[in-house]
Amino acid sequence: MTRVLVAYATRFGSTREIASAIVHELNAAGLIAQAAETSGGLVPEDYDAFVIGSPLYGGTWLSSAGIFAAVMAERISGKPVALFSVGTLMLKSPERGRAEHTDFIESLVEVSRSSTGLNVVADAVFPGYFDRANLPWMLRFVDRFVPTPQGDHRNWPEIQQWAKSLVPRFDSSLASTPPPGKEIL
Numbered sequence: 001m002t003r004v005l006v007a008y009a010t011r012f013g014s015t016r017e018i019a020s021a022i023v024h025e026l027n028a029a030g031l032i033a034q035a036a037e038t039s040g041g042l043v044p045e046d047y048d049a050f051v052i053g054s055p056l057y058g059g060t061w062l063s064s065a066g067i068f069a070a071v072m073a074e075r076i077s078g079k080p081v082a083l084f085s086v087g088t089l090m091l092k093s094p095e096r097g098r099a100e101h102t103d104f105i106e107s108l109v110e111v112s113r114s115s116t117g118l119n120v121v122a123d124a125v126f127p128g129y130f131d132r133a134n135l136p137w138m139l140r141f142v143d144r145f146v147p148t149p150q151g152d153h154r155n156w157p158e159i160q161q162w163a164k165s166l167v168p169r170f171d172s173s174l175a176s177t178p179p180p181g182k183e184i185l
Helices: 014-028 063-072 094-112 137-145 156-175
Strands: 003-008 032-037 049-057 080-087 119-127
Touching: 003 014, 003 063, 014 032, 014 049, 014 080, 014 156, 049 063, 049 094, 049 156, 063 094, 080 094, 080 156, 094 119, 119 156
Parallel strands: 003 032, 003 049, 049 080, 080 119
Antiparallel strands: none
């Protein structure tokens, strides 16, 4: 059975809920998945595949998720990894939101190459949940001039579909990875 860790960082809980939905879909498909915050003491050797996600603020993930992905790159080398970002920029400008996500993912993969690299098999960016009350006072001031639509903008069917699409990617990637000590000829 394929064991999957869905590691996430969250500021207000929205990304945790997305991680839970991903775990639900992976478990329903017959994998053994569990979610955990990236700041916890995780043992990557206990898993066969990984999903790592974070909110995207100003073109970067929360530090715990970015550090987890970069630091763990060597320990999860060769294992399939899917990455997701959550952000409200997708609401105002889907193109800019996707570009911001893509730029960050490319930089993360580049940083991980300094060790052995992440084996990224999929990535996605999803709109998030926005509650003005969660903003620090300075961002509330900025939000007055360029307001973000308030509310839950997560597209649950899209998230579920993406999670389901990971199953064959994880399976095919793991099938092509030799057991420890074995080489593919």
